[in-house]
Amino acid sequence: MKLVFLASLFLGIAAFPAPQSDVLPQNQASGDGYRINVQRVIKRSAPGAQPTFEITYDYEFKNRSSVYVPGLGSAPAKGSFTYKTFEPRLEFLDQPNGRVIQSLSPSPTLAEMGTDSTDTPRQSDFPAAARVEYWKPPFTTFPGAAAAVIQRYFPFGYITQGIGNTNYYITHYRGLQTPNAQLRSQIALMISQPYSLADDKLEYHVQFIARDHPRLSPTMRYADDRSQLTLDAARTFIDRFLSDLNAARSPQ
Amino acid sequence: MSLSRARATMLAVFLAGFLAQAAMTILVFLKQAISSADLVNLLTESLSVYSVPMAVMLGGLFASRKISGRISAKNHTPFLMALVLAVVWNALLVWRFATFVYAGFNTAVDDSADKVSAYVDQIAKVSSFLIAGALAYFFSGTS
DSSP, X not given: OHHHHHHHHHHHHHHSOOOXXXXXXXXXXXXXXXXXXXXXXXXXXXXXXXXXXXXXXXXXXXXXXXEEETTTEEEESEEEEEEEESSOOEEEESSTTOOEEEEEOXXXXXXXXXXXXXXXXXXXXXXXXXXXXXXXXXXXXXXXXXXXXXHHXXXXXXXXXXXXXXXXXXXXXXXXXXXXXXXXXXXXXXXXXXXXXXXXXXXXXXXXXXXXEETTOOSOBOGGGSOHHHHHHHHHHHHHHHHXXXXXXOOO | OBHHHHHHHHHHHHHHHHHHHHHHHHHHHHTTSSOHHHHHHHHHHHHHHHHHHHHHHHHXXXXXXXXXXXXXXXXXXXXXXXXXXXXXXXXXHHHHHHHHHHHHXXXXXXXXXXXXXXXXXXXXXXXXXXXXXXXXXXXXXXX
């Protein structure tokens, strides 16, 4: 009898709908002159791969002109971003290597197992050769402009990673157009900054991995095995990407 | 029909099957639809599949320096059966390469060298019964 009572009590509790909320309370922080609102954190796991967290947030620091977000770089004092990261932690610093103004460890609002089908290379996979570019002030416009252009060409977004004092934006692979209908070419980009602020310019680097495979051969070819058409298409793509990135610069 | 003629016919069927597969693989490669690595893989796969029956046939031919036997009227039926089975075995493999060539020339059709290789490997393994008896019947012994 007692057992039946406990079982029905358990079933009753299990059947009772838990309160649903897209944003958990610990995903928000606010105080004197600041607010941080993490709208969404999607944890994506795939067998044999490091989990990623796609985080969407907006923030505002009223008494500042800029903040520094490790992995992203110097950003405006007010803004919103969506990107993937390996660490579900959000930190706002007053400057690179500076004091932590606010930090947050948001909880995933959604967890997807084995669904991250985007093929994204690691930071160490990229060749050392880089195209060196410069960003004119204000430097804080760089993350927003880069995010907008990346999103245009890489709809599944990018991963941010802060290693030392350098911030890396790493995209997934996307297709490249070549004149050969039998060729399947792909490219992934890595944009890193800052390297130098000399001459009042932000130096950033663009590296890429281009790969291809004949249409009926599933194995990807890298390095010297790639078709020249793939390399030509990759250079054309980067020219267009950088042209759009420079056009996306907008003064604050 | 002489035994040597029967053996030559059987050998021709297998040789034609193998050459057709090799030619179609090379054709797809020339169309730039497969990589050089897959060209080697597919040719190797075909060669490995044909190596056993070809070894039996060529071994039988070289072992008998002079073949003087004849197939009697009552032996025509086994020969025809062997011929049909040999054609069937080869057709099982060749048709897959034909579809592969079609995919190579038609970009709307999806296929891959790995799928062809897996098909050839699997089919050759399970269909060896089709030719084992016939080859033993016609190519073992000298008359």
